Amino acid sequence: MNQYWEKIKKAGLKLTPRRKAIVDIFIKLNRYASAEDVWEILSKKFKRCGLPGVYRNLESLVDCGVLAKVEKFDNKKYYALCLAGSSHHHHIVCLNCDKVEDISCYAGESLKKIKGFKVLNHFFQASGICAACARGGKA
Amino acid sequence: MNQYWEKIKKAGLKLTPRRKAIVDIFIKLNRYASAEDVWEILSKKFKRCGLPGVYRNLESLVDCGVLAKVEKFDNKKYYALCLAGSSHHHHIVCLNCDKVEDISCYAGESLKKIKGFKVLNHFFQASGICAACARGGKA
DNA sequence: ATTCTAAATGGAAATAATTTCTATTTAGAG
DNA sequence: CTCTAAATAGAAATTATTTCCATTTAGAAT
Numbered sequence: 645m646n647q648y649w650e651k652i653k654k655a656g657l658k659l660t661p662r663r664k665a666i667v668d669i670f671i672k673l674n675r676y677a678s679a680e681d682v683w684e685i686l687s688k689k690f691k692r693c694g695l696p697g698v699y700r701n702l703e704s705l706v707d708c709g710v711l712a713k714v715e716k717f718d719n720k721k722y723y724a725l726c727l728a729g730s731s732h733h734h735h736i737v738c739l740n741c742d743k744v745e746d747i748s749c750y751a752g753e754s755l756k757k758i759k760g761f762k763v764l765n766h767f768f769q770a771s772g773i774c775a776a777c778a779r780g781g782k783a
Numbered sequence: 784m785n786q787y788w789e790k791i792k793k794a795g796l797k798l799t800p801r802r803k804a805i806v807d808i809f810i811k812l813n814r815y816a817s818a819e820d821v822w823e824i825l826s827k828k829f830k831r832c833g834l835p836g837v838y839r840n841l842e843s844l845v846d847c848g849v850l851a852k853v854e855k856f857d858n859k860k861y862y863a864l865c866l867a868g869s870s871h872h873h874h875i876v877c878l879n880c881d882k883v884e885d886i887s888c889y890a891g892e893s894l895k896k897i898k899g900f901k902v903l904n905h906f907f908q909a910s911g912i913c914a915a916c917a918r919g920g921k922a
Numbered sequence: 923a924t925t926c927t928a929a930a931t932g933g934a935a936a937t938a939a940t941t942t943c944t945a946t947t948t949a950g951a952g
Numbered sequence: 953c954t955c956t957a958a959a960t961a962g963a964a965a966t967t968a969t970t971t972c973c974a975t976t977t978a979g980a981a982t
Contacts, residue, residue, distance in 0.1 A: 660978070696970070699969065701931095771905070775900070799949070801960080
């Protein structure tokens, strides 16, 4: 029972073979992926496997905190394993290898009021080159 | 020749009736809008008016700095008038009236290196309730 | 172990957003 | 006024995602 399975159970979701496999795929990938990416890999393991089911599972895994959404700003949805707890945090993405890491939120008091707005939410995401890629780890 | 028209000309784009009308729509709206929103309004002014043309124009207006993209994280594209110059900045969106305002970027030295990543880009967007809506301006 | 029920699933089809393509029109330089 | 590259309309294609419904299954209760 790993930390991800625990999150799934804790949310009252069933720990299905499909969900275990999807978590496994993300652990092995170590980067963000689209529903179609996941479906392609999952299809090798399960002969009968629909894309709608993958979409449903990715959403439920986001809901229970196992996955986080990653933005590529191209009108597609991307997901990555979320190691951080349920506390508010952000993500940094490697432009070379697509790896995603959790980063804590820097927001302080100054973010409660901006330009007369009462600020309720904010989204932050950084991208760049991770240490491994900078060393030529993959290129 | 207002500031928006100037930006269009400066980018080497033609100042067409369609583009003038789109800028005008955003000035009057004073909030972000989707391609379809713009198309609906534009259709009242021009009987022959295609959605693909609206998409093309919105993109070209972003390219020349007249419009900015706004994220609603729903896999649709949204646009708003961009008053700020070409310098790096962000946006804050009113959840009640959809108004968008430019905000300056707070990023300092600490944002150059995060978790070993060499940070190249970042995206920030805040949302909340604007002063007018807080006063019950529209609700 | 067996039963039971809500949740999960597959797959077809629908929906929604956006882009491509091609022929026609037009802004604006000369 | 002419000319050309840029802009346009509209149909059709593409892409991503969701809905629908009939079937299966995880896991709680027995």
